[in-house]
Amino acid sequence: xxxxxxxxxxxxxxxxxxxxxxxxxxxxxxxxxxxxxxxxxxxxxxxxxxxxxxxxxxxxxxxxxxxxxxxxxxxxxxxxxxxxxxxxxxxxxxxxxxxxxxxxxxxxxxxxxxxxxxxxxxxxxxxxxxxxxxxxxxxxxxxxxxxxxxxxxxxxxxxxxxxxxxxxxxxxxxxxxxxxxxxxxxxxxxxxxxxxxxxxxxxxxxxxxxxxxxxxxxxxxxxxxxxxxxxxxxxxxxxxxxxxxxxxxxxxxxxxxxxxxxxxxxxxxxxxxxxxxxxxxxxxxxxxxxxxxxxxxxxxxxxxxxxxxxxxxxxxxxxxxxxxxxxxxxxxxxxxxxxxxxxxxxxxxxxxxxxxxxxxxxxxxxxxxxxxxxxxxxxxxxxxxxxxxxxxxxxxxxxxxxxxxxxxxxxxxxxxxxxxxxxxxxxxxxxxxxxxxxxxxxxxxxx
Amino acid sequence: xxxxxxxxxxxxxxxxxxxxxxxxxxxxxxxxxxxxxxxxxxxxxxxxxxxxxxxxxxxxxxxxxxxxxxxxxxxxxxxxxxxxxxxxxxxxxxxxxxxxxxxxxxxxxxxxxxxxxxxxxxxxxxxxxxxxxxxxxxxxxxxxxxxxxxxxxxxxxxxxxxxxxxxxxxxxxxxxxxxxxxxxxxxxxxxxxxxxxxxxxxxxxxxxxxxxxxxxxxxxxxxxxxxxxxxxxxxxxxxxxxxxxxxxxxxxxxxxxxxxxxxxxxxxxxxxxx
Numbered sequence: 001x002x003x004x005x006x007x008x009x010x011x012x013x014x015x016x017x018x019x020x021x022x023x024x025x026x027x028x029x030x031x032x033x034x035x036x037x038x039x040x041x042x043x044x045x046x047x048x049x050x051x052x053x054x055x056x057x058x059x060x061x062x063x064x065x066x067x068x069x070x071x072x073x074x075x076x077x078x079x080x081x082x083x084x085x086x087x088x089x090x091x092x093x094x095x096x097x098x099x100x101x102x103x104x105x106x107x108x109x110x111x112x113x114x115x116x117x118x119x120x121x122x123x124x125x126x127x128x129x130x131x132x133x134x135x136x137x138x139x140x141x142x143x144x145x146x147x148x149x150x151x152x153x154x155x156x157x158x159x160x161x162x163x164x165x166x167x168x169x170x171x172x173x174x175x176x177x178x179x180x181x182x183x184x185x186x187x188x189x190x191x192x193x194x195x196x197x198x199x200x201x202x203x204x205x206x207x208x209x210x211x212x213x214x215x216x217x218x219x220x221x222x223x224x225x226x227x228x229x230x231x232x233x234x235x236x237x238x239x240x241x242x243x244x245x246x247x248x249x250x251x252x253x254x255x256x257x258x259x260x261x262x263x264x265x266x267x268x269x270x271x272x273x274x275x276x277x278x279x280x281x282x283x284x285x286x287x288x289x290x291x292x293x294x295x296x297x298x299x300x301x302x303x304x305x306x307x308x309x310x311x312x313x314x315x316x317x318x319x320x321x322x323x324x325x326x327x328x329x330x331x332x333x334x335x336x337x338x339x340x341x342x343x344x345x346x347x348x349x350x351x352x353x354x355x356x357x358x359x360x361x362x363x364x365x366x367x368x369x370x371x372x373x374x375x376x377x378x379x380x381x382x383x384x385x386x387x388x389x390x391x392x393x394x395x396x397x398x399x400x401x402x403x404x405x406x407x408x409x410x411x412x413x414x415x416x417x418x419x420x421x422x423x424x425x426x427x428x429x430x431x432x433x434x435x436x437x438x439x440x441x442x443x444x445x446x447x
Numbered sequence: 448x449x450x451x452x453x454x455x456x457x458x459x460x461x462x463x464x465x466x467x468x469x470x471x472x473x474x475x476x477x478x479x480x481x482x483x484x485x486x487x488x489x490x491x492x493x494x495x496x497x498x499x500x501x502x503x504x505x506x507x508x509x510x511x512x513x514x515x516x517x518x519x520x521x522x523x524x525x526x527x528x529x530x531x532x533x534x535x536x537x538x539x540x541x542x543x544x545x546x547x548x549x550x551x552x553x554x555x556x557x558x559x560x561x562x563x564x565x566x567x568x569x570x571x572x573x574x575x576x577x578x579x580x581x582x583x584x585x586x587x588x589x590x591x592x593x594x595x596x597x598x599x600x601x602x603x604x605x606x607x608x609x610x611x612x613x614x615x616x617x618x619x620x621x622x623x624x625x626x627x628x629x630x631x632x633x634x635x636x637x638x639x640x641x642x643x644x645x646x647x648x649x650x651x652x653x654x655x656x657x658x659x660x661x662x663x664x665x666x667x668x669x670x671x672x673x674x675x676x677x678x679x680x681x682x683x684x685x686x687x688x689x690x691x692x693x694x695x696x697x698x699x700x701x702x703x704x705x706x707x708x709x710x711x712x713x714x715x716x717x718x719x720x721x
Contacts, residue, residue, distance in 0.1 A: 154472065160609060176599065178613035270686025273614065290600075294689055302602045309604070 001042065003096040003141070004062045006069040006088055007054030010110050013087040021077045021084065023048035028124070031076055032133050038068055043138040045128040047103070049120050051110050056100065058137055062092045097141060097332050101325045104149030106159060113158035113314045118149040140335065148328040155324065156317040161310025165303045166193075166200050168310075169277045173204075173245055176273050176296055180204040186243040187211045187228075188236060188257075189250035190218040193279045197247045198226040210243065212236050214250075240265035240274075247277045248284035255286045262289040269294075277303070334401040341397040344410045347419040348393070352386045449492055449513060449551040455485030456520070456544035463536035467610055475533045479524075482540060486520040489547075493517060502564075505572040513550040514573070516543045519580040526584060530620060532612050538587040567642035574635030575668075579703060581628030582675070585621050586700030589693035592617040596690050618688050625682075625696055629675045636672060667706040674699050 008021060023031045028046050035044045035055065043058040055073070059065040070088060074081040091099050099108070104121045106113040125142040128134050134142070153159045162168035170180075177183055185201045187194045190213040198209055209228030212235075213219035219230040231239055240246065240261060250256060257276075262285075266274060271294050278285040278299040290297030360367070360382065367375055400406045413419060462478030465471060493514065496504040504510045523539050526532075594607045595614060611617065643658055660666060678695045681687035 155469070157609075172599070172604075174613060175595070175608060176614050178615035271688040271691065272686075273689065296599055298602060305602075306604055 001058050001060055002062050002065075003093050003137070004057050004059045004065045004069075005054060005091040005096045005099060006066060006073070007047075007052060008084070008087045008089070009052035009054070009108065011108075012089060017079070017083070017087060018051070018053065020079050021053045021073060022050070023053055023076075026076065028127050029131060032128055032131055034076060035069075035072060036133055038072060040064060040068070043128075043135045044133045045124055045138055045142065047121060047124040049117065052103070052108075054103075056096065056138070058135070062090070066090050094329060094333055097144075098325065098329045100141065100145045101148040101328055101332075102322075104145040105152035105321055105325055106149070107152070107318065107321055107325065111163050112311075112318060113153075113160070114163075115153070115159050118146065118153075121149070122146060137336075137339075141332065144328065144332045148325060151328070152321045152324050156321045158314055158317045158321050161306075161313055163307055163310050163314070165279070165300065165307060166196050168303045168306045169197060169247070169298070170200050170204060172277075172296070172298060172306075173275055176275050177244065180206050180245075182207055183244040184208040184210070184242060185245040185247065186231065186236075186239060187222070188246065188248040188284065189213060189280070190215070190222040191249055191251075193249040194247060195222055195225065197249070197277065197279070198222065198228070201245070201247075202226050206245070210239065212239075237261045237265070241268050243274075244272070245275045245277070246285075247279065249279040250284050252280065252284055253282060255284060256280075257285045257289065259286045259288040259292070262286075262292055262295055266292055266295065279303075337401045337403055337406060338398060340403070340406045341400055341410070344413055344419070345394050345397050348397075348413055348417060349390055351417050351419055352390060356382050356386050449489075449547060452485045452489035452492060452517075453544060453547045453551045455481055455488055456516075456540060456547060459485055459536070460541040460544050463533065463540050466533055467537040470610065478533065478536055478540075479527065482520060482524060482536070486517065486524060489513075489517045489520065503569055503573070505569070505576070509550045509553050511572065511576060512546050515576045515579055516547045518573075518577050519543055519583055522577070522580045522584055526620065526624075530612070530616065532616070532620075534611050535584075535587055535591060538591060539584065542583075565642055565646070567638050567645070571635050571639040571642055574631045574638060578628045578631035578635055579700075581624045581631065582696065582700045582703055585624035585628060585696040588617055588621045588624060589696040592621060592693040593690060593697070596693075614689065618693070621693055621696055622682055622688070625675060625678055625692070629672075629679055632668075632672055632675065636668065664706055667702065671699055671703055671706070674702075 008018065010018070013021075023046050028048055031046055032044055035041065035046070035057075040060040041057045043056075045056040047054045047056070053073075055069055057065060057069070070081060070085055073079075073088075074084055077084075100121070102108045104118050106115065106117050109117050121142070125134065125138070129139070162171040173180055173183075180201070181204070183206050185198075185206050185208070187198050187209065190211060194211075198211070201209060209223070209226050210231040211219045211223040211226070211228050212231040212233050213222070214233050216230065216233070219233075222228075223230045236256065240257070246257070248256060262274070262276070273294045273296060276285055276289065276295065276297045278297065281300060283299055285297060285299075287297070287299070289295055360379065367378060370378070397406075397409060400409065459478050459482040462474050462481055466475035466478050493504060496510075503514070505514050519539070520543060523536070527536065591607070591611055592614060595611045595617065598604055598606075598608050599614070658665065660669065674695070678687075678692055678699070681695075682692055
């Protein structure tokens with residue numbers, strides 16, 4: 001059996017199609033239940049975010065899995081197959097692990113290193129796991145991906161630094177003031193940029209948000225939306241003293257706040273810092289105000305530069321992160337290959353047990369005269385003998401991680417002990433005739 | 448004996464350095480663990496020396512440095528535990544290791560002159576050493592505040608921006624360290640004055656006889672008390688905070704350190720017992 005992935009992401013699919021094949025629209029659980037009915041699939045996980053829709057499965061045959069899953073996506077989302085198919089990508093075995101680890105680490109994200117994706121991968125696994133669509137392989141694969149994602153984030157700078165102007169503003173505010181919960185923020189202007197920043201500030205639980213605009217009704221409307229209060233336009237200069245963060249985003253040609261305004265506001269504030277974010281073009285705040293002690297003035301270009309630097313810094317960490325992902329993939333695949341010997345081990349043990357039982361049956365007439373205790377003792381001794389004989393071979397087989405060696409050992413054991421063939425011993429023995437490729441299936445599914 | 452805590456402080460310095468540059472939480476936890484072990488070993492060494500000579504080994508600059516480093520380690524660990532911030536470790540622990548190299552190399556405990564055989568003396572020295580440790584912390588915190596402040600003002604967000612806590616946190620920590628240091632400095636000076644009044648009249652030791660406000664070491668300490676008193680007053684009443692108090696605490700401790708080592712060794716005529 002094989003690991004298989006079919007999906008569509010922001011790399012290959014336009015947003016209008018991504019929206020139509022978003023599994024969350026009809027429910028991931030519902031999709032999982034329908035997928036589970038398809039033949040040849042065992043474990044199933046669906047990862048569906050605004051940027052990707054991916055189906056991870058353990059399947060018998062990747063060749064037949066691709067058309068089956070494509071047809072499923074088409075039918076489930078009611079989108080013609082011909083429309084979806086060109087945008088889908090498929091991965092098998094090692095490439096599935098690498099893809100998932102890259103996704104969990106944020107390497108495959110639209111904004112490299114964004115942190116939400118790891119939580120989304122965890123959620124996807126949790127949903128599938130709770131509905132018993134995962135087993136031993138996906139349990140290990142997804143938990144390994146969580147570890148890889150965390151490792152990349154903690155050991156590289158991939159997730160560091162704000163990569164949007166509004167988030168950069170909030171990060172700066174936190175670096176100046178620490179927690180923002182006890183602060184007051186004044187928005188000058190009631191446009192889209194001001195509202196976006198206000199929403200971010202509100203999410204940080206700032207104590208009070210004031211909104212000032214030339215048109216009082218606009219100020220009142222935005223204040224209502226962000227649970228703030230309207231400030232009369234004419235009182236901006238007087239109100240500056242009472243606020244710790246000032247965000248300006250107006251279309252004014254002349255500066256609205258001068259250096260003298262800020263100086264007079266800072267006098268009663270003493271050394272309490274004032275953070276001024278000037279998002280206006282042309283600028284709303286006199287740049288000379290930034291030279292006042294304890295005044296931190298950032299304009300839109302400053303913030304964009306920070307964002308660009310952070311993006312470049314993240315990009316510089318990509319190679320290191322890819323190396324970490326490769327190392328984790330190698331470790332996971334080594335574990336997976338070690339699982340390849342499991343059916344051979346099972347077949348070998350069953351073969352020995354069969355021989356033991358048949359010999360005891362053959363000797364039954366001679367053992368008939370023994371007391372029940374003595375017969376139990378004979379049974380115990382033969383069982384222990386088999387255990388001891390198989391102990392070392394079992395451990396060594398399980399320790400094998402090299403694909404070719406596993407294949408060679410498996411063939412040799414099949415041949416030497418007739419693990420499958422004439423006697424038609426067991427299913428497990430039959431599955432022991434393998435080449436050392438990925439094997440299954442000790443999954444713990446309830447279906 | 449001091450070589451064991453010294454080795455642990457050196458190891459902790461390397462671990463704090465790794466934590467600061469690579470931001471590895473594992474290195475950070477390891478650094479704290481090694482520093483705790485170092486502080487415990489150091490305390491044990493001082494305890495053993497106390498048993499050996501029958502009094503706290505704080506007589507003479509060399510022994511005082513050892514006690515100072517031990518108190519600084521404890522004060523830093525307390526701060527780290529309270530704030531859950533390890534970023535300052537790289538600025539504090541390496542200088543501690545350097546300072547401890549002095550007593551580790553000499554490795555002797557000076558005998559205490561009879562005139563110092565007083566409980567007032569122990570309180571005086573320990574209070575001042577703890578004050579120095581607090582001022583050292585304030586100094587390091589102040590320096591890191593200025594470094595971060597400059598990055599924020601210059602809009603060049605780099606090395607310190609991504610590693611240090613917020614300006615506000617640094618400012619609060621700086622204020623607390625100065626307050627605690629000032630309290631111990633006041634107690635130490637007051638107790639020292641009382642002790643001097645008690646012993647000066649009947650003392651035969653010429654150093655005790657020569658002690659006055661004009662001794663360089665005593666004069667500078669009192670000057671520093673005035674400086675730190677002003678820092679506290681400015682903070683509470685004038686509203687000074689941030690960069691101004693950070694610079695003040697850095698300058699204050701630098702002078703204090705000069706007083707502690709070069710002036711204590713080479714210049715002072717009376718206030719020197721080694």
